[in-house]
Amino acid sequence: MKATARWLAEHWIAVVSPIALLALWEWASATGLLRAAFFPRPSTIAAHLRDLTLDGTLWSHTAITLARIGASFALAAGLGVAIGLAMGLWRGLRDGLDPVFAVVYPIPSVLFLPLVSFVVPAGETALVVTSAVTSFFLIALTTTQGVRQIDRLVVEAALHYGARGRRLFTAVLLPGALPSIFTGLRLGLGFSLIVVVAVEIVSASRGLGALLWLSWQVLKVEDMYATFVVIALLGALLSYGLAAVRTRLLPWVPDVGER
Amino acid sequence: MPTHDPKVLVDDVSVTFESRGRSVVALDRISLQARAGEFLCIVGPSGSGKSTLLRVLAGLHRQSAGAVRITAERPGTPLTAMVFQEHALLPWRTVRDNVAFGLENRGIGRAERDARAREMLALVGLARFAQHYPHQLSGGMKQRVGIARALANDPEVLLMDEPLAALDAQTRTIMQEELLRIWATLGKTVVYVTHSLEEALLLGDRVVLLTARPGRVSEVYPVDLGRPRGLAVRGSPAYGALLETIWARLREEVVRAMADDRGSGPETIGA
Numbered sequence: 001m002k003a004t005a006r007w008l009a010e011h012w013i014a015v016v017s018p019i020a021l022l023a024l025w026e027w028a029s030a031t032g033l034l035r036a037a038f039f040p041r042p043s044t045i046a047a048h049l050r051d052l053t054l055d056g057t058l059w060s061h062t063a064i065t066l067a068r069i070g071a072s073f074a075l076a077a078g079l080g081v082a083i084g085l086a087m088g089l090w091r092g093l094r095d096g097l098d099p100v101f102a103v104v105y106p107i108p109s110v111l112f113l114p115l116v117s118f119v120v121p122a123g124e125t126a127l128v129v130t131s132a133v134t135s136f137f138l139i140a141l142t143t144t145q146g147v148r149q150i151d152r153l154v155v156e157a158a159l160h161y162g163a164r165g166r167r168l169f170t171a172v173l174l175p176g177a178l179p180s181i182f183t184g185l186r187l188g189l190g191f192s193l194i195v196v197v198a199v200e201i202v203s204a205s206r207g208l209g210a211l212l213w214l215s216w217q218v219l220k221v222e223d224m225y226a227t228f229v230v231i232a233l234l235g236a237l238l239s240y241g242l243a244a245v246r247t248r249l250l251p252w253v254p255d256v257g258e259r
Numbered sequence: 260m261p262t263h264d265p266k267v268l269v270d271d272v273s274v275t276f277e278s279r280g281r282s283v284v285a286l287d288r289i290s291l292q293a294r295a296g297e298f299l300c301i302v303g304p305s306g307s308g309k310s311t312l313l314r315v316l317a318g319l320h321r322q323s324a325g326a327v328r329i330t331a332e333r334p335g336t337p338l339t340a341m342v343f344q345e346h347a348l349l350p351w352r353t354v355r356d357n358v359a360f361g362l363e364n365r366g367i368g369r370a371e372r373d374a375r376a377r378e379m380l381a382l383v384g385l386a387r388f389a390q391h392y393p394h395q396l397s398g399g400m401k402q403r404v405g406i407a408r409a410l411a412n413d414p415e416v417l418l419m420d421e422p423l424a425a426l427d428a429q430t431r432t433i434m435q436e437e438l439l440r441i442w443a444t445l446g447k448t449v450v451y452v453t454h455s456l457e458e459a460l461l462l463g464d465r466v467v468l469l470t471a472r473p474g475r476v477s478e479v480y481p482v483d484l485g486r487p488r489g490l491a492v493r494g495s496p497a498y499g500a501l502l503e504t505i506w507a508r509l510r511e512e513v514v515r516a517m518a519d520d521r522g523s524g525p526e527t528i529g530a
Contacts, residue, residue, distance in 0.1 A: 157347035160317055161412070162337070162364035171360075175351040252351045252392040 040222045049226040057211070058230055065196060065208040066234070068124075072131035073192040077185055079132075080139025084184070087140065088147025088177065101137055109134040109195045110202065127204060131195040135188035142187070146180025147173060179253050182246045189242055193235050208234070265292035265330070266448045267299075267316065267416055272325035274311050284473035285311045288325065291467055291476055293416075295330075298442055298449045300459035302509065303469030303477075304516035309452040310344075312474070313420050316450060317341045331415055337361070340414035344421045346401040348393040354380065354404050355389040361412040372411075379407040382441060399430040403437070410445065419451045423458070435461055436490065443487060456505055460498060461488065468508060471516035480505055 008015065022042050028034040029041045036044075052058045087094045112133050117126045150173065158172045200209025208231050215223035274286040285308040293299040301309050314320040315327060317339050329338045340361065348357045355376045356363075362372035380386050383403040393401055402422055409417055423431045435458060442449060442462075453459055459466045460482055468477045482501065484492050492498050 151347075153343065153345055153347045154349060156319060157341075157343055158349065158360070160319060160341055161361035161408070163360075164364075167364055171352075171363075172349065175349075178351070250351075252394065254394045 037219075038221060040225065045222050045225040045229070048222040049229060052223060052226050058226070061206060061208050061211045061227075062230060062234065064206050065200065068128055068131065068196045068200075068207065069189075069192050069238070072128045072196060073135060073189055075128065076132040076135035076139055076188050076192060080136045080184065080188065081143050081181055084140040084143025084181070085147060085174070085177065087144040089173070094144060101141060105134070105137040105141070109191070110198045113199060113203065127196070127199045130199055131192050134195060135191045138191060139181070139184040139188045142180045142184030143177060146177030146184075149180065150176035178250060182242075182250065186239065186242050186246075189238050190235065193231075193238060197231060264294065266295040266297070267293040267330075267450060268326075268328040269312070269316070270326045270328070272312070272315060272322045272327060274308065274315060274320065275323045286315075286322075287473035287475045289469075289474065289476055290325075291479065293448055293450060295332075295448055296446050298451065298462055298464045299467065300463030300465070301450065301452045301467045301469060302454065302456055302459050302505075303474060304471045304509070304513040305454070306472045306516055306520075307469040307512070308472065308474030309454075309469060310420050312469075313341070313418050313450065313452050316416070317418050329416055333413075333415070336413045336415065337365075338415050339418050340409035340412045341418040341420065342402070342405045342409045342422045344424055346393075346398075346405045346425075348401060348404055348408070350393050352392075353389065354385065354391050354393070354396070357393065357404055358407045358411045360408060375411050376407070379411045380404075382410065382444065383407045383437070397430075398426050399434055402426065402434065406438075406441070410441070410447075414447075416448045416450060419449060421452055421454065424454065431458075432490065438462060439488060456502060456509060457493070460484065460502060460505075461490070461492065466505060468505060468512070471512045471519060477512065478505075478508060 025034070025039065026041050026043060029036045029039050049058075083097075087097055109130055113126060113130045116130045116133075120126055120129055154176070155168075155172060158168060163172055196207070197209035197212075200207040201213045204210045208227055212224055212227040212231070215221070215227060269289055269291045272286060272289045273284065276283045276285055289308075289312060291299075301312065303309050311320060315322050316329070319341075331338060349360065352360065355373065358376040358379055359372040362375060367375075377386065377389065380389055383406055385400060385403055385407065388396065388400065393404065396404065402425075405422065406419075409419075423434050426434060439462065451459075451462060453462075456466075463482050466480045466482060468480065469475065470477045480501065484495065484498055484501070
């Protein structure tokens with residue numbers, strides 16, 4: 001209780017400012033200062049959010065989007081960690097792939113959709129693969145970095161105490177790289193969400209991105225905002241979820257374990 | 260000195276480093292020995308190759324010439340175990356699992372290695388911290404874990420590379436007493452590298468003085484200050500006299516090392 005009060009005393013502005021902003025918005029669209037057709041009152045959006053939740057529309061679209069994020073993130077994480085570890089361990093591979101990564105990584109992933117559609121079946125598979133591209137590069141790069149920054153003295157001590165081959169990998173190199181890997185996973189998960197929603201806008205008939213775009217096209221602006229809210233919440237929940245997993249799995253990382 | 264049956268025999272060992280096309284002689288035909296149960300201290304100015312010598316003994320670096328022999332009395336136990344200057348614990352393992360790491364790598368079962376880890380942690384006074392992670396410990400405690408990790412392997416020879424150098428003065432003094440107690444308990448052969456002459460005289464049976472680069476054995480001093488030895492020894496006249504004698508010689512080497520650093524750099528051969 002006392003801790004909550006202290007937190008509030010220090011962070012009151014973080015609580016008050018969004019509420020104030022919403023109140024201002026509510027007042028502006030109620031008085032006609034903002035055009036309600038484009039900026040409906042937050043209370044109206046909340047009502048639509050409730051209706052869409054109750055009639056199941058949001059649940060079904062959310063489930064589809066979540067499944068796509070899950071598939072594309074799993075693809076990106078699996079390949080990214082594996083290739084990142086390999087790049088961290090073998091210099092030749094790193095030297096060979098670094099320039100390729102440097103060129104391909106900054107390209108916005110949605111642009112890969114047509115290219116990917118030539119290679120894998122268009123539709124669901126293409127959507128998942130496209131969404132995995134940027135996420136994959138991020139995870140591979142941070143994983144490589146993670147292996148490279150392991151304290152050499154620690155590796156030497158492990159060798160001295162008889163860690164070889166598989167043992168060296170599972171007991172030293174992999175755990176040593178894990179904090180970086182998790183950083184990559186968190187960034188990658190965010191990118192998977194962004195690109196899944198973007199590709200849904202471009203090329204899907206179901207999913208939160210499709211729902212948002214459809215609502216906009218038929219000028220159901222309140223539904224568009226409601227979908228907006230759900231996407232934002234989804235992003236926040238995924239990010240916090242991964243952070244919680246990290247805390248559980250890495251109790252030895254000072255800034256995590258100490259809390 | 261009973262030298263006919265040495266535990267550690269370093270015979271004419273040289274180490275040359277290649278760096279950017281130049282070769283730097285770190286150790287130049289070093290010969291020394293330690294008998295079983297001896298606490299042998301190695302001192303010398305920075306760059307005299309003290310740590311390199313220890314790394315050769317540990318098998319972490321191959322000598323360019325000469326031979327190292329460690330007499331194994333108990334088959335199945337490792338020849339050496341090293342306590343590193345910066346502790347070098349695995350941050351992702353608990354204190355207990357760090358101590359048991361070497362045993363785990365040798366395929367020793369969970370129950371046995373846990374028992375052994377517990378025993379060693381009790382010896383270094385950290386029994387209550389078995390489940391902590393290294394980042395939760397102070398510098399002195401981490402170094403105790405490093406010592407427990409080395410001892411858990413029951414090596415023929417314990418190697419210590421300036422294990423107390425990174426600690427504050429008070430912690431270092433406490434740790435020196437601890438080391439004396441542990442050594443008296445286990446009777447291990449110890450090769451101990453330090454830059455502190457006082458520490459060498461407090462701990463060692465003999466002090467080997469290395470020259471500035473390239474490292475050669477300058478002199479070997481027996482430390483006849485009796486056992487068991489405690490901090491009180493520092494007040495004795497014999498201690499003072501020995502300190503004076505060795506320091507006079509060490510000082511020359513330190514000055515020479517400093518002159519080398521300022522002048523033409525380390526001694527080099529060829530191109």
